[in-house]
Amino acid sequence: MDKLQHDYPWTKAPLVSCGPMRLIALSKLTSEVSKAGGLGFIGAGSDCSTLASELESFEKLQTESQVLAAVKDVLPVGVGFLLWAGEKLLKEALPILEKYRPAALWLFAPSHPDQLVQWTKETRRVTQGKTKVWIQIGTVADALEITQSCQPDVLVVQGNDAGGHGLEKCAGLVSLLPEVDDALSALCAEQEIKKPTLVAAGGITEGRGAAAALTLGASGVVMGTRYLASPEANIAKGYRDAVLKASDGGVTTERGKLYDTLRGTTDWPLRYGGRGVLNETHYDAAKGMSVEENKRLYEDAMKMGDEGWGEKARLTTYAGTGVGLVKEVKSAAAITEEVRRGAIAVLKRTSTHTWT
Ligand SMILES: Cc1cc2nc3c(=O)[nH]c(=O)nc-3n(C[C@H](O)[C@H](O)[C@H](O)COP(=O)(O)O)c2cc1C
DSSP: OOHHHHHSTTOOSSEEEEOOOBTTSOHHHHHHHHHTTSEEEEEEETOOTTHHHHHHHHHHHHTTOHHHHTOOSSEEEEEEEEGGGOHHHHHHHHHHHHHHOEEEEEEEOOSSHHHHHHHHHHHHHHTTTOSEEEEEEOSHHHHHHHHHHHOOSEEEEEOTTOSEEEESSOOOHHHHHHHHHHHHHHHHHHHTOOOOEEEEESSOOSHHHHHHHHHHTOSEEEESHHHHTSTTSOOOHHHHHHHHHOOOHHHHEEEESHHHHHHTOOOSOTTEEEEEEOOHHHHHHHTTOOHHHHHHHHHHHGGGGGGGOSTTSOSOOBOOGGGGGOOSOOOHHHHHHHHHHHHHHHHHHHHHSOOO
16 A cells, blocks of 8 residues: 555555645645545644644535545644744644644745754654654755654655745756755665655646646655645635636746835745746836835735735746646636546557557
């Protein structure tokens, strides 16, 4: 049996996951992903204040599915944290993790590598190892260092195409994933440690991308951008429409710190930036508009409701280069099932092809 299906027995292979998008991936979205045989991650981010109530509401939604209701040992959902938030976040998170025992913990963006060690150790302690540890990385060096220091159950290999925050300097999945895979195989054989399962994130929106990631060495995939176009994602209609409208994401999205600066979310470690769809905020900054003026216009745009988003508007529209493939709103369950089945169909098709 696949390791992921062993650890998350309600899931179907290949695993399709929803990334822990802060304020967006909540109980409504994640329960639909898990019900469809995937693993949804609630985005707690840097703040635990609503986490217990989200997990409480997940527990209620879980009972709507026979398969999920049968899971007793853990809550069939994951929770993601942004570690730069520091010691206070860990202190607040631990009693919640102990009480609800989510199936997986997702760690991202530490300001110091020791934070990963501490979170991993403490979570395994309070949940008696029931909550599996997933760590999102974007370089070969981080994959090696973190595997040695934390021995995570899963490494989420995030390529440069990913929406939202990621490393400013980072390769795309096609080169990153196989290099991480090879380097980890060598390290784990040499040091006789368990090799973490690899899951791919960044630019995957449908079956072909998922199949490619599996071919590169992943056992499952994570998507963020694709789920923005689901009714269960907690975003404004204007944001969703801007994602649906965008195409050619290599040109129309960019990673950077401008929106963090304007929104005051400046605690991110220096090496991270957010990828989003470009709009007037970006174009004006490029033309030399001052931060103060841009901030003022941004605050005005926040009062415009759905009109605040779009190429000719100003609000943050985090999304990955895969936006151009997101053309339809579908339920999170349908997306999960479609991507899984799509990947299987592509892999079957290519394996029966007669190569000469
Ligand atoms: C709107 C948005 C918000 C995100 N927020 C978080 C977050 O709070 N924590 C995190 O670890 N990753 C976050 N991510 C990254 C995802 O976990 C995942 O790595 C990424 O979405 C995968 O790339 P894709 O968007 O191309 O599917 C976010 C992504 C998006 C699009």
